[in-house]
Amino acid sequence: MYNPRKPQYTLFTVREATELLPFVMKALDGISRSKAKAILSGGGVRVDRRNVSQHDFPLTVGMKVEISKQKQRFHFQSKYLKIVYEDAQIIVIEKNIGILSMASTQGQLCVKxxxxxxxxxxRQKCAAHVVHRLDRDTSGLLVYGxxxxxxxxxxHNWRQIxxxxxxxxxxxxxMEQKKGSVESWLKDNKAYITYSSPTDNGGKYALTHFRTLRTTDRYSLVELKLETGRKNQIRVHLQDLKHPVCGDIKYGNGDDPIGRLCLHAFRLDFYHPITNEHLHxxxxxxxxxxxxxxxxxxxKTAD
Incomplete structure (x- = not known):
């Protein structure tokens, strides 16, 4: 759902190099830092006609900055995703279950x-370029160019960025182990089932670190950190540990307490591809x- 608004912008010209947040604070007669952040996050600032919300976006002499004190022009709502961060080059979203990151057939509804x-x-002259993916029934954070x-x-620099x-x-x-790691080689068979081998089977090497956050006799809440990003890596590695993801119809054991695949990408840290800012x-x-x-x-709570 999109609710259009037509805010009035005030035009400013950058006279000396600075960053966007302090510029907005000064331009609007010294408003508070929190109010300036709210204007930025609400889509109320354009730099050279492009919406920018990045607080430390670098401004150079001669740039045109348009500022509106009104709330964002369009209120974005979707049952499939919410926007977490957006600037001129990238957008970070939190995906819900039940939708693909990109279409598998022409015209299919997907995040892209x-x-x-x-x-x-x-009225942004851009498109969503897929960088990485989550399974249809996995929720969590994704970045698109x-x-x-x-x-x-x-x-091309994913592992470094x-x-x-x-x-x-x-x-x-x-889960009896409080923390540990799983490493194996992952390879698909002809039916596209991913198999794990402790020795090189011609597949791709995969390494997952895990930490048990909470556990009972029936369930465990586990944090997983990826060193490699292989297809079905977490689902197969938890299967290797004899504690498959609940709700996993492909690699699970039938345990489905809440009617969904219980896997959520909750953290994503990376260097901005253009500004090199470290984002969390x-x-x-x-x-x-x-x-x-x-x-x-x-x-019981795991230590």
Whole structure:
């Protein structure tokens, strides 16, 4: 849903090099830092006719900055995703379950098509360029390039640019180990089932670190950090540990307490492909994951 607004902008010209947040504070007669941040996050600032929300966006002499004190022009709402961060080059979203990151068939609704529609209706001359993916039934954080330059830098330098990727999983059974690592080689068979081997089977090497956050006799809440980003890596590695992801119809054991694949990409840290700023994004553990522990009387918290 898009609710159009027509805010009035005031035009300013940059007279000396600075960053966007202090510029907005000074331009609007010394408004508070929190108010300036609200204007930025609300889509109320354009630099050289492009919406920018990055607080430390570098301004150089001669740039044109347009500022509106009104709330953002378009209120974006979708049951499939919410926008976490956006600037001229990238957009970070939190994806819900039930939708693909990109279409597998022509005309299919997916995160990319929703974002492209949003860009069109907000008159941004850009498109959502896929950098990485989450499975249809995995929720969590994704970054898309808004320009080909940003997409190419992210894609070709992904391992150097991304400094931290973490997931939360609700796993079946009591995880006895408080922390550890799983390494194996992953390879698909002809039916596209990913198999794990402790020795090189011609597949791709995969390494996952895990930490048990909470556990009962029936379920464990596990944080997982990826060193490699292989297809189905977490799902297969938790299967290797004999504690598969709850709700996993492909690699699970039938344990499905909340009617969904219980895997959520909750943290994503990376260097901005254009500005090189280090960005950190984190979302809350899905409430449904925590709900299963409320009914468990034998709960204990892992150290």
């Amino acid at each position: 098509s929703i974002l492209d529609d949003y860009f069109h209706k907000t 808004k320009t080909m330059e940003a997409e190419q830098i992210l894609e 991304v400094t931290d990727r973490r997931y939360i999983a609700l796993a079946s059974g009591r 994004f984190e979302t809350a553990v899905p409430k449904a994951f925590l709900s299963v522990f409320r009914s468990e009387s034998s709960e």
